[in-house]
Amino acid sequence: MPRSLRRAAVLGTTAKVASNRGAAQATAAQQQAAPVAPPVAAAPVAPPVAAPMPTDSYAHLTKLKELFDAGILTQDEFDAEKTKILSA
Numbered sequence: 001m002p003r004s005l006r007r008a009a010v011l012g013t014t015a016k017v018a019s020n021r022g023a024a025q026a027t028a029a030q031q032q033a034a035p036v037a038p039p040v041a042a043a044p045v046a047p048p049v050a051a052p053m054p055t056d057s058y059a060h061l062t063k064l065k066e067l068f069d070a071g072i073l074t075q076d077e078f079d080a081e082k083t084k085i086l087s088a
Contacts, residue, residue: 057085 061082068078 057088060085 064073064078064081064085067073068075073081
């Protein structure tokens with residue numbers, strides 16, 4: 001094998017080893033820097049806080065439709081609120 005090919009092979013292998021070591025050191029440093037949080041056992045989930053409803057009926061209906069589309073309101077809840085808004 002010519003000298004230039006041997007030299008390229010050695011340089012390539014050396015670069016690969018250095019890259020692997022650098023990646024391993026970066027991973028180790030990242031793991032040490034990240035604080036280890038204790039496991040949380042079945043923490044109660046707080047219900048979402050409802051944003052204040054707009055005063056005009058169109059904006060109120062739009063907000064209700066967004067909640068309905070997101071799956072937060074059921075069809076019955078949406079219909080009941082819509083009836084309240086439209087009758088007011």
